[in-house]
Amino acid sequence: MDNGWIKLHRKLQKWEWYQDSIAVHLFLHLLLSANHEDKQWQGVEVRRGQLITGRNSLSADTGITPQSIRTYLNKLKSTNEITTQSTNKYTIITISNYESYQIKEDKTNQQVNQQTNQQLTINQPATNHKQEYKELKNDKKEIVLPSIISKEDWNKWIEHRKKQKKPMTEYAKELAIKKLTRLNKEGYNPKDIINHSVENNYQGLYPDINKKPIQKNEFGY
Numbered sequence: 001m002d003n004g005w006i007k008l009h010r011k012l013q014k015w016e017w018y019q020d021s022i023a024v025h026l027f028l029h030l031l032l033s034a035n036h037e038d039k040q041w042q043g044v045e046v047r048r049g050q051l052i053t054g055r056n057s058l059s060a061d062t063g064i065t066p067q068s069i070r071t072y073l074n075k076l077k078s079t080n081e082i083t084t085q086s087t088n089k090y091t092i093i094t095i096s097n098y099e100s101y102q103i104k105e106d107k108t109n110q111q112v113n114q115q116t117n118q119q120l121t122i123n124q125p126a127t128n129h130k131q132e133y134k135e136l137k138n139d140k141k142e143i144v145l146p147s148i149i150s151k152e153d154w155n156k157w158i159e160h161r162k163k164q165k166k167p168m169t170e171y172a173k174e175l176a177i178k179k180l181t182r183l184n185k186e187g188y189n190p191k192d193i194i195n196h197s198v199e200n201n202y203q204g205l206y207p208d209i210n211k212k213p214i215q216k217n218e219f220g221y
Contacts, residue, residue: 006031007102016079022064026072027081029062034095036102045209049098052090080164083202085209096203097166099175143173149180149190157205160198179205187213 008031017023034051046052055066055073064072073093076082085092145154157176161168168176180190188207196208207213 017075017081022068023072023075025062026058026064026069027076029058030076030082030093030095031102033061034093034098044092046092047094047206049095049102049204051093053093054090080166080201080203083200092209094202094204094206099204100172143170143177145177146181148184149177153191153194156198157194161203164201164203166203176205183207 008028012018012024015024017027030051033053034049035046036048038045038047040046041052044052055069058064058069059066062069073082073084077084080096083094083096085094143154145151158168158173180193183193183205184190192211193205193207196202197205
């Protein structure tokens with residue numbers, strides 16, 4: 001298992017399953033076990049926020065009975081915390097909102113955050129006004145879509161997230177566009193990714209792993 005840590009927000013205390021100790025135990029185990037970056041496992045691509053496992057493995061790792069594992073996985077699926085894709089050998093579990101839980105920060109962002117925290121200590125009221133103005137400007141910023149993503153498909157994804165009562169922030173939209181662009185370079189069609197994710201009621205964008213990506217030549221065709 002990799003060394004490192006995960007982020008855990010205090011809002012977890014307001015989570016609907018928080019008073020169910022088994023649900024909390026299992027979900028935290030999934031967060032700790034999920035890939036923090038894309039990897040290959042026996043020819044299968046396991047993406048950031050996903051893990052390959054099974055009921056018996058989860059039971060052995062957590063001490064929760066296999067029957068309870070099945071019950072609680074279904075509970076987490078019912079509230080869109082996770083999605084699963086099963087084969088006769090293993091199950092791929094996807095943490096639906098992993099990017100929101102574990103946003104990557106580079107050193108530059110960390111330095112900016114440290115400076116902002118220092119400014120908050122020195123001049124709390126003034127900084128709050130600036131932040132409110134910045135958020136107001138960001139809300140009005142129009143997302144520019146790359147040519148590979150049609151406006152119709154993009155709006156379909158935005159409406160899907162609204163129906164899930166998980167509307168996307170501007171930052172989340174930018175991350176989604178970057179992800180679709182990256183997957184397109186790997187040979188996946190953004191339209192197919194959006195349709196697959198909507199049809200399976202995912203909160204994140206994931207290609208159909210059962211479909212092989214289109215192989216592009218050296219010119220990108």
